[in-house]
Amino acid sequence: MNSVTDKLQSVRHASRAVSALSCEEKDTVIKAVAKKIDHSRDAILSENQKDVELAKKAKMSKAGLHLLELTQNKINDLLYGMQELASMEDPIHQTLKSVELNEGLELYCVSYPLGVIGVVFENIPEVLIQVCLLCLKSGNAVIFKGGKESMHTQHILFSLVQEASEECKVTKEWVALVDAKQDLKKLLDQQEHLDLLITRVSQKTTKLISDRAKIPVLHQGRGLCHVYVDDECDVDMAVKVCYDSKCQNPAAGNALETLVVHKAIAATFLPRLRDMLSMANVRLLGDDAVLKVLGIEHATHKDWGAEYNDLVLSITIVESIDDAIGHINQYSSKHTDGIVTKDKHKAKKFMQHVDSASVLWNCSTLFSDGYRYGLGGDAVVSTGKFHARGPVGMEGLVTYKWKVIGNGNLVSDYYVEEPKKFTHKMIDKRYPLE
């Protein structure tokens, strides 16, 4: 029962049971997991510290450690998301569309689980909880391939999920965990057993998976995010939004990396921002125009493509909003980009033409997140456009089925001398056979 194939078969089998659970049954499990986590904070943090100590010995980067280390705040966020998830409507068996094709012939489009979802993650242990509960609520079974970086933490979290499931009389086989290095390659070959693969891993591993996987994949996108500060802005607001976007959680994917400033506001805005950021010891780099205003380091071309994940900010000055949009569309990782302006028309233009998953006006880039968007967490933040874009909540983990109910209807009747004609009338009707 230890090979990837064996585990996948047992997960596939359990997926049928999970897809048939009622919303109430699924919510009971989610609440039971939340309770277990809340009651096991000390044990979780202590296992997590083992991972952190090992990671320090292995010289993990500061940003990496920041993601690996659990805190009471992170657990609070996790519990908050779970509470919200348990209060959300069932995404499954929803009638997404209903159409009368003709008298006595009705079409329904109804939501369904994808089936079995594979998740590959490395040093963010809470991914296991977030993603498995999103999978559960959307009726899917799930197999995780955890990284060695968070080995201790992932195992205690995984056990808590299985224990809670059993206590709720739900088969614990709906969630599985493998962690050997060779298991990853085995997962990539399982097109028969996996309906979707989610990756939350380094760029290197992402590339390996992209090159080999025959299964549909949603990749965690890079987070090279921008804020454009327009000349017509509330300077006070701009300083606060930039400070929050850069400093509140610099290791996060939605944190600000490059600031784009309109030339007409640079001399007023930049010194005030520098004063504020220097309190947080943010290292600043600027282009030639910025250096005329601030005595900071010179940015090189590489900086416009750099995701620092740290207290570092590159700054460029532009001539116009069009130049700002141009810079952002060239360098953004298409994750999250924001604008600070008082001008509605410029905001409209920016949000229309910046081709990123999330675009924000007059607020911190950090709001771009599944919990904060009210999705009950996110399984992944996709910077692709296919299937799901941006923070992927339950809606990204479902498919649908077309169901037609007739009373003996024939297509030949539409090709006779006096043919029947389709009405295609939208009817606001729930699929009657659930």
Added chain:
Amino acid sequence: MNSVTDKLQSVRHASRAVSALSCEEKDTVIKAVAKKIDHSRDAILSENQKDVELAKKAKMSKAGLHLLELTQNKINDLLYGMQELASMEDPIHQTLKSVELNEGLELYCVSYPLGVIGVVFENIPEVLIQVCLLCLKSGNAVIFKGGKESMHTQHILFSLVQEASEECKVTKEWVALVDAKQDLKKLLDQQEHLDLLITRVSQKTTKLISDRAKIPVLHQGRGLCHVYVDDECDVDMAVKVCYDSKCQNPAAGNALETLVVHKAIAATFLPRLRDMLSMANVRLLGDDAVLKVLGIEHATHKDWGAEYNDLVLSITIVESIDDAIGHINQYSSKHTDGIVTKDKHKAKKFMQHVDSASVLWNCSTLFSDGYRYGLGGDAVVSTGKFHARGPVGMEGLVTYKWKVIGNGNLVSDYYVEEPKKFTHKMIDKRYPLE
């Protein structure tokens, strides 16, 4: 201007113009194309006959010829779909979701075009018209790789689309056509320039594309469709539904290939069906149980996996609805499967557990089609579950963008002594900046 890369660059450029067209502008082009096709029926049919003659010389199969040859009926269907498409709502710039995250902080999920879509097709020339207009209405530009089989037809249809676009003052560069054999491989490498690839080709070419493409792909699925005739059915209805599903258009992907019959009704139903099908010269094959009732050919194991696309039908007898569902889930291509029964609970079970894109109760399998479903046509019928399933209309050709409007909101305010709390209230509000 003749290389694939050059054409793609010009299509990418035009895609920006197409994404900005109003619904009215797009509908004007659709109507102009419809008018041109209606007025050019003779020229189109005459070009099509050249393809048919060449295909006959090249010994194309009867089913292949049936798909290649245009008829007045096929043109009527095409025009009907275009008329419907032109009357449909714009799928772009629709607010799919709106949430108040907190006071003064609103989230909108808004639909957007995917960008540039590549379409590979072979011997169904009207694909060019169907798919290009679905792309246009969903704000996408499109490049076609046509097969040599429909060379003459595709060129006249392509010219009509470009002419109609120019007459409507829309850049004709939004649609491109390449047809050299080596162009296909070039398209597969264009992850920078193509957002989606749609394939409507033979299984062999599909496999080649699957193995090589780095772009998201929606494949035309195989059409191995079943009808299950339950013991509690209206026999008269069952005979008519099976006849229609098999004979009205046997070359179609949604045509019936294998009939699954409950043992208790076999002796009553099968002779009546045979009498009806023999009028259409349908060749019948059956398993041992069927042969006890009908003097027909013996089906081999291969027949359960065969997509005949012709006047051939394999028949199997089962002990129960569970056996029927088992047979279908094992052999179906997951395109379309139907049930004929009077029993609502059995219909419910069948439609829940048969894991196919379309499941139908008491009607012909041929209804499973984009026109007939009221989607204004389909770009492809996907038997996968990712992004879009079954007949893919405009909704499968769009993505979305998350847009947040704030007034200086900071995430730090949610981590202070008296933290702000998210409200996540669904608001039924259109994105205000369109």
